[in-house]
Amino acid sequence: QDLRIGLIGAGKMGADHAVRIHERISGARLVAVGDPDVDRARQVADGAAARAEHDPFAVIDASDVDALVIASPGVVHEPLLLAAIERGVPVLCEKPLTPDSKSSLRVVEAEEARGKHLVQVGFMRRFDPEYVELKRMLDAGDLGRALLLHCVHRNASTPPGFTSQMMIFDSVVHEFDTARWLLDQEIAAVSVRWPRSSAAAPEGLIDPQVVTVETTGGVLVDVEIFVNCGFGYQVRCEAVGEHGTALVGADSGPVVHHGGRWGGNVTADFRDRFGTAFDQEFQRWAGAARQGGVDPAAAGAWDGYAAAAACEAGVLAQTTGARTEVELADRPGFYA
Ligand code: ISE
Structure with missing residues (x-):
């Protein structure tokens, strides 16, 4: 049924x-x-x-x-x-x-x-075929122990009312979860810095920003979050291990040669990229x-909670400019 x-x-x-x-x-x-x-x-x-x-x-x-x-x-x-x-x-x-x-x-x-x-x-x-393959490689130790994740998270533009804080808890929340899942580690601390803002950023929005994450196992994760990049939706993650690297989200699809140029398409938003x-x-x-x-x-629910705790640290780090440790409750055996 x-x-x-x-x-x-x-x-x-x-x-x-x-x-x-x-x-x-x-x-x-x-x-x-x-x-x-x-x-x-x-x-x-x-x-x-x-x-x-x-x-x-x-x-x-x-x-x-x-x-x-x-x-x-x-x-x-x-x-x-x-x-x-x-x-x-x-x-x-x-x-x-x-x-x-x-x-x-x-x-x-x-x-x-x-x-x-x-x-x-x-x-x-967690269900994207490329991320699943990266997770398999990391679990199998194909790249050696993970040392760094370089992440890029770009959106074409933001809807009205989108705030700098939302860049953390609406957007970078995905990288928090991805890092926890890929590495099987918790997020220990978060720092946020930024360059001058893009002229395309709406009034009041700091865009782009660079979020740095330290994990409990000593991996460093950097995330470029750029939500008014203008050209489309792009999510990348390069894992650097002791013996090699692997990149998720390199542009793929048909490479077109036409009118004296070559290239391909960028997905418009997350519904196409992650369909x-x-x-x-x-x-x-x-x-x-x-x-x-x-x-x-x-x-699961525990992962949702851990991501929320990381976001809180992220928003605090953004406000104070200081490296901020994540406060996490003890993980109950039920969620082992
Ligand atoms: C949106 O809510 C999502 O979940 C998208 O995956 C993310 O890229 C976007 O920045 C968020 O606003």
């Missing part, structure tokens, strides 16, 4: 996931879409032959919903997650788990008290959720 999915949040990401579930994920179908903007919910639901609700909790409580996708803004995640955990339904929650570490820890504690892994966080890079990763993430999650659980390869 198909997994019956309820989707909460009918914005850009929710709309993309509705199409994904409807058109590309097998063994699953969308039954309900909840958004306080019910017209928006209806638009998204109509395309997937689902019903629309204006109250997200009506979706969580519906008897015909086996599993949930949360794609609403991070600030409203906590009560939704707590309700889903209480009902005992598996949930794939878009990043961030919640916007701050205290509330993320409450989610972790609620899940632990329930005694069952139900929460998966949408850090989709395959999102599909893979959802297909695997649907399989695990049919058994009532989550995909062990995915980020």
Whole structure:
């Protein structure tokens, strides 16, 4: 029997996931879409032959919903997650788990008290074929011990209201998770510096910035975050090991020679760059959720909490200009 999915949040990401579930994920179908903007919910639901609700909790409580996708803004995640955990339904929650570490820890504690892994966080890079291969190489020791990660994270432009802090907890949060996952280490400290801002940066936004991460195992990670680069969406990560290097996100695809020039295309945004990763993430999650659980390869609630703690240190480092250590609770055995 198909997994019956309820989707909460009918914005850009929710709309993309509705199409994904409807058109590309097998063994699953969308039954309900909840958004306080019910017209928006209806638009998204109509395309997937689902019903629309204006109250997200009506979706969580519906008897015909086996599993949930949360794609609403991070600030409203906590009560939704707590309700889903209480009902005992598996949930794939878009990043961030919640916007701050205290509330993320409450989610972790609620899940632990329930005694069952139900929460998966949408850090989709863990499903990108190139990142998966890099992870395999690092785990196998092909490059020797990892020493450095050089990361580049560029967006074409920012939506109105995007702040310098959001560059950390909305964007660099991906590198925090990627570094933790690739290296199997926690983030120990974060520093932030920046050059003069691009003229394309909206008033008040410091863009680009360079975030430096120290891990508990002594690896140094540098991240260029540049969210108004103008030319497209680009995410790269070069791992430097004792015996070699490996680069993820080198431009690939058809190389075109035309009109006296040669080159290729840059993806426009994360939906194209990570489309395959999102599909893979959802297909695997649907399989695990049919058994009532989550995909062990995915980020769980603890990973969402650890990323939130790193973001807090990052935002503090940005404000004070000082190297800032990450404060992390002890990891419960439940999340070993
Ligand atoms: C956005 O929310 C994402 O998750 C994208 O992957 C990231 O590149 C972008 O900077 C964020 O705003």
